[in-house]
Structures are given as C-alpha cells and as structure tokens.
Amino acid sequence: MSKDNLTLVIILGILSTMVGFIMFFFNVYFGSATAEAQFFNNGIGGPEYYNVILKGYINTYLVGGSILFVVGVLAIVLGYHQLQLKKGSDSQLDESIQDREEEQ
Template identity: 35%
Template structure:
C-alpha cells in the first residue's frame, strides 16, 4: 500500500466510525421515529406490540452501529500498523 492509499483508508475508516457512533448514540431517536411511522401506517396498535416494535428498531440501530464502529476500529488498527510498516522515504 502506498502512503496515499493509507491516508484515504484512514479517511474512510473515520467516516465509518463516525456513522457507527451516530447510529449508536441516536438509536433511540431513530427507533422511535420508525416505530411511530409504523403505528401511523397500521392505524394504531396495542401498547405491548408498539413496545416490541420500538425495542426491535432500537436494537437494530444499536447492532448496525456497533458493527460499523467495530469494523472501523479493526481497520484503524490495520491502517496504523500498515502505516508503521511502510518503508520511510
């Protein structure tokens, strides 16, 4: 890998990490919004069912954010070591 490729990889790792953190920290807001739109499409739902749907959406965003953030950490470590092993000119 060239130094330029490593810099671009670092940029994409940062973007993916930020997206993952946003999904994690705002999972409740995103999940509530989707659950509310689901109830509006259904025309109403019982409290128990709404709660199950709400938790499902929240957990979906938490899982997606965790996966993205985990991959970004993994690739950040890879990029760091690849940059350190790159011959200096």
C-alpha cells in the same frame, strides 16, 4: 497497498466510526422515530405491537452502530499501522539507495 489507499482506508474508518458512534449512542431516538413512522403509516396494532416494534428498532440501531464503530476503529488502527510500516520500509529503501550512491 499504496499510501493513497491506506489513507483512504483510514478516512473511511473515521467516517464509519463516527456513524457507528452516532447510531450507538442515539439508538433510542432513531429506533423510536422509525417505530413511530412505521406504526402511524400502517395504522395497525395497539400499544403492545408498538412496544415490540420499538424494541426491535432500538436493538437494530444498537447492533448496527456497534458493528460500524468496531469496524471503523479496526480500519483506523490497521490502516495507520500499515502506513507506518510503509513509511519505515520506504525510509530504509531511501537509505540503502543513498549508501549505494555514496559508494560509487
């Protein structure tokens, strides 16, 4: 992978981490807003039905946020690690080229 691609992986990892963090910690807010929207648009059922919908949406945002957060952190760590390896190999390549030029 080129340095540009690794930088893109790190940027996408940061965005995924931020979205996952927001979904993870605000799952109750997002879940209740989505449940209210569905409940009032369909207009069927009672409080028990609303509670089932609410718990389902809260769990959906909780799991989705957790997955996005973990995937984002992994992308950042692995992208950064690969970028450092690439920088190290490029510097070794530059040193070997300089050594060859000095020998000639």
